[in-house]
């Protein structure tokens with residue numbers, strides 16, 4: 001797949017996820033083979049007011065590339081200005097505009113999924129952004145606002161006409177939030193009605209499902225979000241399955257905790273131990289998901305405040321699991 005002049009080595013894309021897709025996790029996703037990694041959304045106003053936290057979110061490690069940096073906002077002027085900033089001052093490869101965030105705090109400011117109600121506004125905004133920047137511009141959208149306002153095809157066509165280089169479509173409406181299931185038939189309809197690349201998104205949880213989505217709904221790429229939380233193997237196993245037809249085994253507890261520690265160490269480099277360890281609590285719980293006998297360790301991670309204590313807790317757990325497994329075998 002090509003997005004503008006950026007070639008992706010495979011069609012597996014890590015979804016943008018706020019509070020998750022910082023350079024620490026994105027680099028792991030890239031090392032696990034993702035063809036493209038997307039950064040968590042950054043506020044246009046935050047960039048324009050040079051808010052320290054927002055500017056830090058624009059940092060891209062060379063090893064993560066190709067990478068897509070996502071901005072959100074509700075007004076054309078500030079979004080275009082933020083896009084210009086990202087274009088000039090970051091080494092991201094792609095500028096993505098968020099038109100899917102369903103959170104009221106965001107939609108109240110006409111940002112995120114609110115765009116989905118007005119294809120003309122989408123056209124104007126994307127055209128103005130494309131005019132103002134050098135990097136390819138893409139849009140990530142939901143299929144519509146609610147059941148009665150599903151303008152996915154019109155909206156994607158507006159992006160295409162405006163010079164957008166690709167669209168990623170999450171098969172839910174704004175009203176659905178994360179409930180119900182993603183409607184891939186609408187994603188297919190989008191694909192049939194535009195000629196820019198379409199990346200399908202929503203509910204892919206196994207390599208087999210990823211392949212099925214690529215084949216059945218004819219999308220150019222598959223975007224994987226929640227299934228990759230604490231589980232970058234999902235990306236690796238999907239890439240392998242698409243390339244060789246082989247389903248690789250799931251990682252064991254030790255392999256998972258080794259990557260969890262790498263993730264934590266990278267996050268500490270970025271944010272310092274205090275903040276990073278607190279953030280890692282949720283990641284640790286995700287890394288533990290699917291492993292046996294995690295009841296108490298999943299509670300205990302929430303009390304951890306230092307890297308070493310977190311490490312001790314996780315590897316004590318690994319040893320317990322390995323002991324049980326040795327006894328059984």
Ligand SMILES: Cc1cc2nc3c(=O)[nH]c(=O)nc-3n(C[C@H](O)[C@H](O)[C@H](O)COP(=O)(O)O)c2cc1C
Nearest residue numbers: 015016017018040041140170202203204224225226
């Ligand atoms: C924790 C979390 C944070 C998210 N943050 C963003 C975001 O910053 N930008 C965005 O476009 N979508 C965001 N999303 C939506 C995902 O990119 C994706 O569209 C959604 O999770 C559906 O894909 P999945 O079923 O593979 O998880 C977020 C989702 C989650 C679970």
